[in-house]
Amino acid sequence: MTGIFARIVGWITMVCLFGILSANAQVRLEHLWTIDGFDRPESVFPSEDGSEIYVSNINGPSNEEDGNGYISRVSLDGQVIEKKWITGLDGPKGFVADQGKIYITDVKHVAKIDIASGEIEGRIVPENIGFLNDVAVVNGVVYFSDTGADTLYRYSDAGGLSKVASGPSIDGINGLLKDGDNLLITVMAEGNLLRVDLNDHSMTEVGQGIINGDGIGILDSGGYTISSHSGEIYHIKNATETDLLLDSKPDGISQNDSTLMGDMLVVANIRPGSVTAWKVVPDN
């Protein structure tokens, strides 16, 4: 019994140790590819089968209803498949592909687009809009952020539109990402990453020390990647440790919303109008 017990304790210790090491592992970025020629791309998101990447193009001022915004399709190896795939949007920003639909913030509403037809088939329209930014869908409920009004909304056909949270605790809420049954959000004023429990709407800080946090990625090895529109990419190792992986401010390159596909981090760069892919590799 004692031998077995000791072995079990040993295994548990090893598993725990591995977990701690993984969550604290150093990583670095290796450049894979860059595609130029987009029109103020704000966000990227994988297709539902993960075989390609969609890119939202604001095209012109961020909040102008100019009808020239569009979504592009690009391949995983950095080729443009279809530049103007879904057109007729205004200033499209954060989005998600879910159950054959794209939900995308577009200046004054969240547009619901049928992927097969490319048609807008519905709109979610909140009141007193500040700056609509990002979208996530968790268990059929659509969540979206209003950065200007410091508000996180939820919408479902059955439940309608309501506020999950609003005010100083989420001042400058920007990026959203589904995390199991929960939601991750970046909050720019506080410079942190929060996990929102969608049952009771309580929030837990899971990362800090990020500036202008925008896109969120969940690393398989533990921790998170965060792209910041001012020009940084961060690695959140755990709730108290964050590493700066890239600072492209000196080059005038912004790091807007991003998506992590396995170990490939894809980032939209409003400035200078590109999409860049990086491989996240262990840095021992």
Ligand SMILES: [Ca+2]
């Ligand atoms: Ca536009």
Ligand SMILES: [Ca+2]
């Ligand atoms: Ca954003």
